[in-house]
Amino acid sequence: MATSTGTISTSAGPLDVSTLVSQLISAESQSQLTPLTTQASSYNTLISAYGNLKSALSSYQSAIKALTAASFSSQKSSVSNAGTGTNLTTDPFTADINTDASTKILAQKIQSAPVTSGKIFSAGDSIAIKVGTNSPTFVTLKADSTLAGVRDAINAGNTGVTASIVTDGNGDHLALESNTGGTANTIKVTANNSLSDFAYDPSGTTPSTMTQTQAPRDATKAASGTYSVAVSQLAQTQKLSSAGITPGTTFESGLLAIKTGTGSTAIIKPATNTLAGVRDAINSSDAGVNATIVSDGTNDHLVITAKDSGAANTIKITGTGNYSVFSFDPSGTVTSPNVAQNQTFANGTLNLKVGDNTVAITPTDLNNSGAIDLNDVMTSINNANAGVTASITSNNGSDRLVLTPTAANATAAISLTGTTDYAGLTMAGMGQLLKAQDAKLSIDGVSVTSPSNKVENVISGVTLNVAKVTTSADNFTLNVSNDTSGISTAANTFVSAYNTLAKAIADMTKQTPSTTLGESTNSSPLASESSVQTILSQLRSTMFSAVDGGNGISTLSDIGISFQKDGTLALDASKLSTAATNNFAGIANLFSGTDPDTTNTTSSKNGIVTKLQTLMDSLLSDNGLIATKTNGLQASLKINQDRQTAVQTRLSNMKDAYTNQFNQLNVTLTSMQATQSYLTQQLANLPKVS
Numbered sequence: 001m002a003t004s005t006g007t008i009s010t011s012a013g014p015l016d017v018s019t020l021v022s023q024l025i026s027a028e029s030q031s032q033l034t035p036l037t038t039q040a041s042s043y044n045t046l047i048s049a050y051g052n053l054k055s056a057l058s059s060y061q062s063a064i065k066a067l068t069a070a071s072f073s074s075q076k077s078s079v080s081n082a083g084t085g086t087n088l089t090t091d092p093f094t095a096d097i098n099t100d101a102s103t104k105i106l107a108q109k110i111q112s113a114p115v116t117s118g119k120i121f122s123a124g125d126s127i128a129i130k131v132g133t134n135s136p137t138f139v140t141l142k143a144d145s146t147l148a149g150v151r152d153a154i155n156a157g158n159t160g161v162t163a164s165i166v167t168d169g170n171g172d173h174l175a176l177e178s179n180t181g182g183t184a185n186t187i188k189v190t191a192n193n194s195l196s197d198f199a200y201d202p203s204g205t206t207p208s209t210m211t212q213t214q215a216p217r218d219a220t221k222a223a224s225g226t227y228s229v230a231v232s233q234l235a236q237t238q239k240l241s242s243a244g245i246t247p248g249t250t251f252e253s254g255l256l257a258i259k260t261g262t263g264s265t266a267i268i269k270p271a272t273n274t275l276a277g278v279r280d281a282i283n284s285s286d287a288g289v290n291a292t293i294v295s296d297g298t299n300d301h302l303v304i305t306a307k308d309s310g311a312a313n314t315i316k317i318t319g320t321g322n323y324s325v326f327s328f329d330p331s332g333t334v335t336s337p338n339v340a341q342n343q344t345f346a347n348g349t350l351n352l353k354v355g356d357n358t359v360a361i362t363p364t365d366l367n368n369s370g371a372i373d374l375n376d377v378m379t380s381i382n383n384a385n386a387g388v389t390a391s392i393t394s395n396n397g398s399d400r401l402v403l404t405p406t407a408a409n410a411t412a413a414i415s416l417t418g419t420t421d422y423a424g425l426t427m428a429g430m431g432q433l434l435k436a437q438d439a440k441l442s443i444d445g446v447s448v449t450s451p452s453n454k455v456e457n458v459i460s461g462v463t464l465n466v467a468k469v470t471t472s473a474d475n476f477t478l479n480v481s482n483d484t485s486g487i488s489t490a491a492n493t494f495v496s497a498y499n500t501l502a503k504a505i506a507d508m509t510k511q512t513p514s515t516t517l518g519e520s521t522n523s524s525p526l527a528s529e530s531s532v533q534t535i536l537s538q539l540r541s542t543m544f545s546a547v548d549g550g551n552g553i554s555t556l557s558d559i560g561i562s563f564q565k566d567g568t569l570a571l572d573a574s575k576l577s578t579a580a581t582n583n584f585a586g587i588a589n590l591f592s593g594t595d596p597d598t599t600n601t602t603s604s605k606n607g608i609v610t611k612l613q614t615l616m617d618s619l620l621s622d623n624g625l626i627a628t629k630t631n632g633l634q635a636s637l638k639i640n641q642d643r644q645t646a647v648q649t650r651l652s653n654m655k656d657a658y659t660n661q662f663n664q665l666n667v668t669l670t671s672m673q674a675t676q677s678y679l680t681q682q683l684a685n686l687p688k689v690s
Contacts (some may be wrong), residue, residue, distance in 0.1 A: 009279050043633050045525045054626045057626065060497055060500070064494075072591040074098075075224065075486075077095035077097055077475060083476075084473060093466045096465065097221075097222050107177055108177070108216040110213065111174070115174065119146070119148070121147075125140070125191075126191070129188075130189075132596070151163040151174065162177050173196060182216055183216045183218050220460070220461065224480050234453055235310055236436060240317075240430040242326055244354075246300075248274075251270070252321075256268040259315070259316045260316075261308070268281050278302060278326070288313070305344055310436060311449075315331060324426075326430055327430065333403060339401065342371050345376075349422065350363065350418045352388070354409050359384050361377070364376065412431045462478075494561075545611065556590070560574070592609055594606055
């Protein structure tokens with residue numbers, strides 16, 4: 001806005017310039033600026049109102065998105081024990097329904113034979129990929145390409161599949177995975193020239209080097225039924241503990257090798273030579289175990305636990321030098337280094353430690369051979385009844401002394417320490433606190449094992465969470481059934497979400513007639529907005545569209561949902577309950593059915609919630625009705641603001657012009673007044689004629 005440059009004199013002149021100019025500008029402002037500010041206020045009110053509408057629609061969208069397919073096809077499980085006797089097992093397991101991968105939709109995956117390293121695929125050669133009923137998409141190589149170039153060309157071609165390179169011991173393979181799951185979306189590939197090895201058509205007669213590595217699968221759900229379940233063993237992770245180690249002990253030489261299950265062997269050389277350093281080195285390795293230090297109040301023990309349970313996840317530890325005290329063989333035995341078969345012993349001591357008990361072993365020539373040999377040592381250990389059984393194994397001309405803990409000492413750490421002649425028999429091993437084992441169950445008489453207590457893929461769609469072992473007196477039954485109460489909850493959520501939206505829109509569009517004669521109706525900001533009526537019309541049309549495939553249930557009215565006079569929904573609980581009992585799958589299809597062709601968003605195979613989710617995504621998108629209307633209002637407001645600026649500039653300039661004109665007039669009038677006063681004075685001084 002321009003700054004006024006007119007000067008208003010209030011001390012001279014007959015005119016009140018300030019008041020005159022103010023009144024003139026006010027009149028001009030009323031005719032030029034006030035309509036614009038009124039219009040701008042209307043735009044701002046509408047923009048705010050559409051913002052509130054968008055917020056209400058967004059809340060409805062969130063509620064609809066939360067209604068997944070599982071919401072309308074939920075199943076429940078119950079466990080009962082029909083066993084006899086007292087003190088029966090309680091809650092040996094629970095069951096999660098449709099949470100594991102066995103019911104999830106799968107996309108097809110295919111993979112080529114190994115591709116020769118460095119192979120070049122020629123420019124101009126092409127490949128056509130067809131997914132399901134879609135038209136094939138052609139990809140032509142623009143230049144000579146490696147396998148990586150073929151992969152990138154396919155991914156850039158929007159072919160409906162994702163290409164990747166899989167490397168194994170045989171080399172590199174081109175892998176294709178359909179972007180859409182389900183049996184309707186299988187892959188067919190045709191190719192020419194250098195790309196011909198990637199052709200794939202399982203229904204054709206031409207042999208193909210491409211093979212299916214994952215079959216497509218449609219989403220399913222657990223089969224309702226009754227299953228007899230018994231648990232005979234829980235899965236365990238193996239846990240080992242070393243013998244007591246004096247605090248402050250250091251490990252100056254050697255290293256550790258740890259192998260868990262079928263994993264690779266991890267070679268561990270601690271950065272620091274303390275027991276804490278050993279623990280930290282194990283934990284920072286990829287050995288498949290966790291290490292901790294536990295104190296018994298006098299000594300420290302290194303405890304090693306496998307990360308995964310199951311019989312296959314046994315731990316084997318080989319320690320050399322000072323680290324030999326941490327050795328462990330899955331058999332539970334402790335084995336000495338090789339001993340020459342003619343080895344005799346004359347001097348030194350031998351101490352056997354089992355757990356916290358130490359026994360001095362004093363071998364003698366028990367076989368009267370004239371010298372103490374390894375057999376005498378073995379017999380002396382066995383005669384000591386120290387908690388182990390000693391034996392000898394022979395291999396390639398050497399013997400080894402083997403110590404096996406007896407049942408009562410199965411968890412004890414064992415060490416044998418020898419000096420002088422017996423030094424070669426020094427050995428040690430960790431004790432086994434828990435052994436690695438699988439869970440063992442019987443389901444309908446079929447024996448089942450699982451590496452963990454989370455038992456999956458045994459009963460389709462059911463995950464058993466095993467916690468206790470059952471007894472012969474128990475007779476547990478797992479019942480899987482349709483959850484009609486879950487459908488009731490979902491349906492009520494569906495109705496409540498819409499009613500919340502409908503009431504919010506009603507408040508935004510209501511018109512309240514005036515009770516005073518002559519006064520206009522009091523209207524809400526969106527009362528006359530046709531866009532709002534369009535949105536409501538689309539919602540209602542979507543809600544009461546028919547859905548195919550429901551076996552007698554095709555509309556919301558079939559399950560007791562209908563519109564009331566005030567525009568909200570009502571739910572007939574009795575009718576819904578009857579429908580859920582008679583046609584559970586039909587209700588799930590009505591709400592969450594989907595057309596295998598996901599691009600057909602208007603398909604009559606799509607359920608009500610599926611269609612509503614598509615509609616809400618459209619309405620609230622950047623190009624949707626709300627955004628378009630809001631953007632239009634904001635554009636109009638910008639034009640209005642520009643016009644206001646122009647009017648204010650004109651008014652400011654007009655004020656300057658008026659001010660200057662009236663100032664000049666004031667000067668003129670002041671001059672005239674002075675002249676009049678002078679003339680009056682002069683006339684008064686003229687001689688009077690008698």
